[in-house]
Amino acid sequence: MIASVTVLAVIVGLTAAAFGAVFVQRSTPTEPPDDNPINRDGRPLQPVPEVTPDGMTERPAEIDELGWDGQDVAWQPCEGGECAEVLAPLDWDDPAGPTAITLFMRKVPATQSPRLGTIFVNPGGPGGSGADFATGFDRTGLEQYDIVGWDPRGVGASTPVVCSDTDMEILFNQDSSPDDEAEREDLMQAEVNLGASCLENSGQLLENISTVDTVQDLDMLRSLVGDRRLNYYGASYGTEVGARYASMFPQTSGRLVLDSAVDITGEEEVAQSEGFQRALENFSQWCAEQEQCVLGGSAEEVMGVVTDLTVKLDSEPVSVGNRSLTQSAFVTAVAQMLYSDESVWSYLGQGVDDARNGDGQLMLAIADSYWNRNDDGSYGGLLKSFNAIRCLDEPDEGYAGADADAAAAAEVSPWAGRFMGPDYGCPSWPVAAIEDPGPIEAEGAEPILVVGTTGDSATPYENAVSMADQLGVGRLLTFEGNGHVAYGRNECVNTTIRDYFLDRVPEDETTCSA
Structure with a gap:
């Protein structure tokens, strides 16, 4: 066993x-220490400390001459392919600012000629490691492409979000669907304490870790590998990265596959x-x-x-x-x-x-x-990055809004809505959300393949339908089956995606069955 x-x-x-x-969600009830104040009227915003997580450094002088997209990418052999580190500005609104962060990439080189360029891959989360994902990405039929995965800012081997494992353990030891005010208070306090620990250990990074920041990193990486247009496969949250890229950089958008689409309408x-x-x-x-x-x-x-x-x-x-x-x-x-x-x-x-x-x-x-819990009680980085990214992206309506959303969910989802409970993560976060970057539309971009699975748990199929429509250049690929993420699980889906990367773009909607 x-x-x-x-x-x-x-x-x-x-x-x-x-x-x-x-x-x-969380686990065995354990009362969290009351280290930080709960703010019931808004996020418990706190001063940003001056700390330096791994990979955060002073902006090199040569960037003044070369620019961020003039860096040399020094690929070196590593497990699974070739790896490299490059720098990006901490704050893309001030690219001449004094601070840089590190981005880590892994490339699985093309094995057939002629080489067609690069497919960047992102596994979602937010918080998943693209560098790890690249080594397991199914490249059958795509051997003429380099497959490049990168750890987005705040994730993995790039400059990471750092949080207290102790506070992670305490949070996951709370009752996620509180039955009384005491349990509710403990859950809120645990979320507040975890957010405070992330701010204490990550500092300014938490203010510069949005999807918009990651999209600007991705365009820089596209330029650094020498591709005129971005070819991209994104799963789950990775679909938001790809869709936002097409909205911000339609003229350099190439073949984008957005598999298991998230909601981009704001209406959910x-x-x-x-x-x-x-x-x-x-x-x-x-x-x-x-x-x-x-x-x-x-x-x-x-x-x-x-x-x-x-x-x-x-x-x-x-x-x-x-x-x-x-x-x-x-x-x-x-x-x-x-x-x-x-x-x-x-x-x-x-x-x-x-x-x-x-x-x-x-x-x-x-x-x-x-x-991502290890046997010794420590935690991997996925769920540490998760709130840091999404709570910078998303405004919230406080604890009252979270409670209202949970009650509404329980009405239509008698098991999932009832027992998953309220989402107190962002109402407890110590950093404010960014200004709304505006709707995601892709006028002027090449056709984008949007993939939805009818039985998807985490990103309901309806998201793919609305994403394909809102982008304006979307081509919907429907997989009639169960599970989250379609590519790699069905030959019809695989063939449609591979053909698309080889410039055989579907004219209309496509349906594949399990």
Whole structure:
């Protein structure tokens, strides 16, 4: 069983960490220390300290002469390909400012001639490592391209957001769907404390880590590798990066594939909780149709087992060594598995059955893989970067707005909306959101391929429909199936995307079936 858990953690870790439009959940209740004040009238904004995270440096004098896009890219052999570091201005509004940050890239070089250029890849998150993603990107049929992934600012081996692992642990130990005012207060305080620790350790970076900043980095990288136009594959949040690029730089937009589109309308026709609810219902129907399914003979029975167990775990967590599988950890694990499709859903059925019989090991391991939690209690960088980026991008309506959104979600999503709880991340963030950069439209850009999966949990299919329409030059590719991110899972989808990168652009909408 231990070996199975390890393999499964790798599978689902790639699903959410590499492709995640991440939601945030927590685990065993632990009272957070009251270190920082909660501001119920707005974000608890704090002075920005002068700290220097790794890779932040003084702007080199040669940039004055060469410009940012005149740097030499010194590729060196590294695991999985070739790697390089370049610099970018901390603040693109003041590119002559005194401070620079580091951006890390990994290239998997083309293996066939003639070379067609570069495809930049971004796995989403926000907070996923593009450098890691490049080594696993399916390049079948695309061997004439260099595949380049970069860690966006604030992420991985680029200048990273740094937060306290202790505060991460405390946050993930809260009840994510608080049942009373005390639990609600603890959840808010834990979010505030984590945000304060990120500001204390990351300083000015937190004011300069928006999607707009990343898009300007990407255009610089395009120029540095010598490409006239950007060719790009972005998954999940990576679709926002690609769409914003086409809006800001339509004249240098080339072939852009935006897979599992996020909402760019600002209206969010279908909330993420509805996507997870839909995916859980699809799992329940699938499970009921399997001979080996022990959760029930109908979708309603399976859903009832999952719901009843979720309720029970709130007051009766299952011990796993010196830890516990609580309601919040269980919800995280279920959602983690819903990023995937039927190929791994048997593990979800097994995990639910184990948990209801007093064994929470598998589900807690799945939750840990989502959280990027290591055995020693330390955390990877994905969820540290997540709030730093999205909360700079997004204004919020405070705790009252988060509570109202959670109540509305529970009305239409009886499991996901009810148990995922309110999102207090941005109302607790110590840095203000940037000024609205305006709507995302792509007039003047080349045709853009927008991909949506009908059973996508994290980015509901409707987002792809609206993104293709709003861009104005979108070509919609629909995958009739389950899971988050379509490329690499279906030959019809793969062929359509590869043909597009080889200048065979679909004239109309395309539909592929699982």
